Amino acid sequence: MSQSDQAHSTRAGLEVGTKRLVFAYIVSATAWLVVGTAYGLIAAIKLYWPEAMEYSVLSFGRTRPIHTNVVLLGWSSMALMGVALYVISRSSKTSLYRPGFARAGLILWNICMVLTVITLSVGLTRGPQEYREILTPIMVLYAIGLLCNFYTAYQTIARRKVPEVYVSNWYIMGAFCWLATIVVIGYLPFYQNGMGNIVIQGYFMHNAVGMWFTPMVLGITYYALPRMLGKPIYSYALGVLAFWTAILFYTLIGAHHFIFSPVAWWIQTTAILFSVGMMVPVWAGFGNFFLTARGSWSRVRRDYAIIFLLVGVWGYALSSTQGTIEAFRSANIYWHFTNFTVGHSHLAMYGFVAFCIWGFVYGLIPKITGRGPSQAAIGFHFWLAFLGGSLYVVSISIAGILQGTSWVAGESFIASVDAAAPMWLWRSIGGFMMVFSHIVFLVNLWAMRPLPVPPASEMVEATA
Amino acid sequence: MSLHTQHNQLIGIAALLFLILSLVIAVLPAFEAERTPPLSGIEQLSDEAKRGRVLYLEEGCGYCHTQFVRDLPVDKPYGRGSVPGDYALEVPPLLGTQRTGPDLANVGVRQPSEIWNLIHLYNPRAVVGTSVMPSYPWFFDTKAAADEGDIVVPVPEAFKPDGQAVIAKQEAMDIVRYLQSLKQAEVE
Numbered sequence: 001m002s003q004s005d006q007a008h009s010t011r012a013g014l015e016v017g018t019k020r021l022v023f024a025y026i027v028s029a030t031a032w033l034v035v036g037t038a039y040g041l042i043a044a045i046k047l048y049w050p051e052a053m054e055y056s057v058l059s060f061g062r063t064r065p066i067h068t069n070v071v072l073l074g075w076s077s078m079a080l081m082g083v084a085l086y087v088i089s090r091s092s093k094t095s096l097y098r099p100g101f102a103r104a105g106l107i108l109w110n111i112c113m114v115l116t117v118i119t120l121s122v123g124l125t126r127g128p129q130e131y132r133e134i135l136t137p138i139m140v141l142y143a144i145g146l147l148c149n150f151y152t153a154y155q156t157i158a159r160r161k162v163p164e165v166y167v168s169n170w171y172i173m174g175a176f177c178w179l180a181t182i183v184v185i186g187y188l189p190f191y192q193n194g195m196g197n198i199v200i201q202g203y204f205m206h207n208a209v210g211m212w213f214t215p216m217v218l219g220i221t222y223y224a225l226p227r228m229l230g231k232p233i234y235s236y237a238l239g240v241l242a243f244w245t246a247i248l249f250y251t252l253i254g255a256h257h258f259i260f261s262p263v264a265w266w267i268q269t270t271a272i273l274f275s276v277g278m279m280v281p282v283w284a285g286f287g288n289f290f291l292t293a294r295g296s297w298s299r300v301r302r303d304y305a306i307i308f309l310l311v312g313v314w315g316y317a318l319s320s321t322q323g324t325i326e327a328f329r330s331a332n333i334y335w336h337f338t339n340f341t342v343g344h345s346h347l348a349m350y351g352f353v354a355f356c357i358w359g360f361v362y363g364l365i366p367k368i369t370g371r372g373p374s375q376a377a378i379g380f381h382f383w384l385a386f387l388g389g390s391l392y393v394v395s396i397s398i399a400g401i402l403q404g405t406s407w408v409a410g411e412s413f414i415a416s417v418d419a420a421a422p423m424w425l426w427r428s429i430g431g432f433m434m435v436f437s438h439i440v441f442l443v444n445l446w447a448m449r450p451l452p453v454p455p456a457s458e459m460v461e462a463t464a
Numbered sequence: 465m466s467l468h469t470q471h472n473q474l475i476g477i478a479a480l481l482f483l484i485l486s487l488v489i490a491v492l493p494a495f496e497a498e499r500t501p502p503l504s505g506i507e508q509l510s511d512e513a514k515r516g517r518v519l520y521l522e523e524g525c526g527y528c529h530t531q532f533v534r535d536l537p538v539d540k541p542y543g544r545g546s547v548p549g550d551y552a553l554e555v556p557p558l559l560g561t562q563r564t565g566p567d568l569a570n571v572g573v574r575q576p577s578e579i580w581n582l583i584h585l586y587n588p589r590a591v592v593g594t595s596v597m598p599s600y601p602w603f604f605d606t607k608a609a610a611d612e613g614d615i616v617v618p619v620p621e622a623f624k625p626d627g628q629a630v631i632a633k634q635e636a637m638d639i640v641r642y643l644q645s646l647k648q649a650e651v652e
Contacts (some may be wrong), residue, residue, distance in 0.1 A: 046596075046598065047564070047596050048596065050588075050589070050595070050596050050597065050598055050599065051599070054598075054599060054601065056523075056602050059523065059524075059598045059600075060524070060527070060528070060598050061523045061524020061525060061527055061528075061598070062523070062524055064524060064527050065524060065527070123521075123522030123523065123524075124522075125521060125522060125524070126556065127521040127526065127556045127558070128521065128524055128525075128526030128527050128558065128560065129556050130561065154471075154475070157471050158471055158472070160471075163469050164468045164469055165468060165469065165470075165471045165474060169471075170474060170475075170478070173471070173474075173475045173478075174475065174478045174479070174482075177475060177478065177479040177482070178479070178482050181479070181482060181483055181486060182486075185486060185490060185491060190494075190495070190498075191491075191494040191495055191497075191498045192555055192556060193498060193551075193552070193553065193554060193555040193556070193557070194497065194498055194500060194502075194548065194551040194552040194553070194554060194557055195497035195498065195500055195548045195551055195552075195557070196494040196495065196496075196497045196498030197494075197498075197555070197556050197557050198497070198551070198557055198559055199490055199493050199494040199497050200490055200491075200494050202490075203486065203489065203490035207486075211482070243478075247478060247481050247482055247485070248481075248485070251482055251485040251486060251489065252485060252489045254489070254490065255489075257561060258559065260534035260535065260536060261532060261534070261546070261559060262546055262547050262548040262550070262551070263497070264493060264496075264497065267489065267493055270489070333536060333538060336534075336561075337530060337560075337561065337562055337563035338562075338563070339562075339564075341561065341562065342562075403563075407538050408538050410538075413541075413565075413566040414592055414594060414595065417564075417594060417595065417596060418594050421594070421596070424596075
């Protein structure tokens with residue numbers, strides 16, 4: 001970034017270079033969102049029309065991991081890292097320190113995404129270990145990109161112009177450190193055979209979600225929600241409590257993905273117990289956001305950005321509580337192995353994470369670029385995504401319940417497929433609406449793009 | 465002094481706490497679990513079956529098929545409850561988290577037929593009418609007449625190209641050999 005860029009801050013206090021960087025992250029993420037959910041739709045269609053698109057690179061076993069990895073890494077992670085850079089800079093009241101590192105991280109991650117899609121398409125995979133499919137060399141590149149971002153984030157916070165580290169930055173810095181730890185532990189070659197691998201797999205798949213996406217979203221929400229509502233957070237202390245209890249309770253519950261498995265019984269029981277404990281940070285966080293929004297309903301009603309964010313906050317409470325219930329052994333008998341899990345993961349990654357990200361983007365980006373789409377255009381995105389996502393989650397959850405009921409009744413296996421099949425059609429219709437809403441989002445995003453750098457005369461005026 | 469103003473101590477404690485908990489709940493138990501000896505009845509995979517297992521990974525079969533039987537009445541059709549010794553030799557083990565299709569931990573006992581497996585792999589709907597499993601036609605050749613030594617798959621007429629013979633490629637045989645090898649060993 002040139003000196004002249006840095007000198008001219010906008011009304012929101014972000015330099016042109018930072019604005020562009022944040023925007024570039026979000027545009028990349030949204031492009032991957034469209035790609036990733038298109039793959040999801042292809043996989044969904046195949047479950048009731050198996051002969052469709054019968055090519056090896058598009059077979060169900062290939063498209064499913066491409067869908068999950070692209071939406072997790074390309075969409076959610078990149079979007080959150082971009083918004084986090086904004087929040088870090090604003091809440092630290094200083095410009096980003098050496099943003100070139102964050103820019104390098106963005107380029108590296110985009111290269112990695114392309115490599116991920118290519119390798120998984122041709123079957124180059126570490127096997128169906130959820131979210132650990134990506135080959136080790138590519139994952140090393142991802143990790144380097146992550147550390148590049150963390151460098152910019154951490155050094156910016158270290159040079160903050162305010163005495164306190166705002167609670168958002170606790171969560172964001174924590175998330176970077178935790179994800180780096182999770183990736184190293186997940187990919188170290190020492191315990192990759194037999195049950196050692198499974199112990200790590202439970203830890204990895206669970207914490208990659210719970211100690212990366214969740215704290216990133218929550219941290220940004222602690223900044224975005226008060227800013228969008230124009231009032232302080234209900235309780236700062238509650239945010240701090242949720243931070244420490246999340247580390248304590250969340251870290252230990254990965255094995256609840258392998259209940260009744262040969263994983264040591266004490267690990268499973270610990271996971272179930274702490275899944276209940278997890279309700280402490282969840283409801284502390286949800287309650288805090290909910291109480292912050294209380295009394296502002298007249299404002300909420302008129303602003304789809306806040307509606308997106310509050311739906312996301314509800315998605316957090318619902319998906320987390322659902323996760324706790326699923327961990328109980330009695331519930332696990334009915335729900336484990338069924339599509340109910342798929343409904344749960346979409347409630348979490350879509351109803352919570354994606355909706356919050358849209359709230360951040362619609363609520364914060366127009367503040368720095370000075371322009372944005374109309375409420376009608378945002379509303380169109382909202383209702384498509386909300387109705388499509390709801391149809392998806394409800395239909396696939398019913399499919400899961402039908403599967404589980406069929407198995408417990410002792411019917412032949414194909415009876416559970418026949419029972420779920422109509423729901424798979426509904427799920428695809430919901431999925432189609434979701435993908436369509438993402439294209440609407442891409443168009444809306446374009447309406448928020450930063451203007452080209454203004455001529456020098458205007459800049460002088462703005463600074464004066 | 466307060467953590468609220470000391471970013472390095474704040475993040476240091478948060479990272480260290482997470483690392484310690486990770487070591488306790490994941491890393492140390494993983495090293496411990498890895499030392500489980502395999503069941504003595506487990507047979508080494510043949511070369512064909514080994515290649516079949518690689519194809520099983522590449523095609524993502526494990527996203528829909530578990531190899532993990534819980535010791536519960538609902539899982540009785542699939543065999544006995546899985547034990548750590550079942551997986552000791554597997555890299556990676558294929559327990560799985562979804563059963564869009566049935567469990568395969570003991571499928572070599574339940575469905576040993578080579579012909580059934582080949583037809584099923586070519587087009588699952590040829591043997592299970594409402595199956596949603598993908599077909600794998602790329603593991604087969606079709607030609608007007610089979611040559612000597614070809615493995616001709618007796619696919620029902622409605623499911624194969626008119627007047628063509630369906631021939632299993634080596635890959636199809638490898639996968640079938642792998643599926644036939646999936647037999648739960650005796651727990652001693």
